[in-house]
Amino acid sequence: MKNIKLTIEYDGKRYLGWQRLGDSEKTIQGKIEGVLSQMTGETIEIIGSGRTDAGTHAKGQVANFKTATTLSPDQILTCLNHQLPQDIIIKQVELVPERFHARYNATGKQYSYYVWNTAIPSAFKRQYSFHYTEQLDDEKMTQACQKLMGEHDFIGFSSLKKSKKSTVRKLESISIHREGELVQFQFVGNGFLYNMVRILMGTILDIGSGKMSLDQIDDIFEKKIRQDAGMTLPAQALFLDEVYYN
Structure with missing residues (x-):
């Protein structure tokens, strides 16, 4: 399994915050997980460095997820930015050590x-x-x-x-x-x-x-x-x- 780190920029005004809720279409986490799951054919859960409230923005939010995909970090970056809404941008995709945890570290x-x-x-x-x-x-x-x-x-x-x-x-x-x-x-x-x-x-x-x-x-x-x-x-x-x- 690969451990992938994302650096994320988003305009939060249309969303109910970072954390996935019942209506994941209205959260940043939900939007990104939806695209990643479709891209990899896996059920992807991403771990954010922390929650941001409804309406709050980010220039450098960090998250990580585990995946068995053969896609490279550059391919993941291109695919995410092509499929995500324009108010959510992935600035960087990196392969990180297995023990890296966006919140705890x-x-x-x-x-x-x-x-x-x-x-x-x-x-x-x-x-x-x-x-x-x-x-x-x-x-x-x-x-x-x-x-x-x-x-x-x-x-x-x-x-x-x-x-x-x-x-x-x-x-x-x-x-x-x-x-x-x-x-x-x-x-x-x-x-x-x-x-x-x-x-x-x-x-x-x-x-x-x-x-x-x-x-x-x-x-x-x-x-x-x-x-x-x-x-x-x-x-x-x-x-x-x-x-x-x-």
């Missing part, structure tokens, strides 16, 4: 969230950014990012109700890049909880606009109460940029 991820920060909305950016009209203090947001970085229990910044597994994660960096009206927030960490980036973003914008104080971040870490953090911002501005492996 991942050591970290990078996400970006885009904010269109001006009074006037954009007809072109609206599907890939969050329109936020209030003035933002970049210095306060930078200070908020510094407080959020490091190893913490992020359950207060997650939509998880309960978890038997650890909710401690380490944020290696959070950076802010402003280019005109468009502001990119970039998060690098060893893992992310459900809705974590979108809630962190709601919190950072609340601090940048003066609705929350920096000290409230410490309170959320201490009390672990989701309602004390900012709102969960919309999914269409969130991108999975890259998945890291040793």
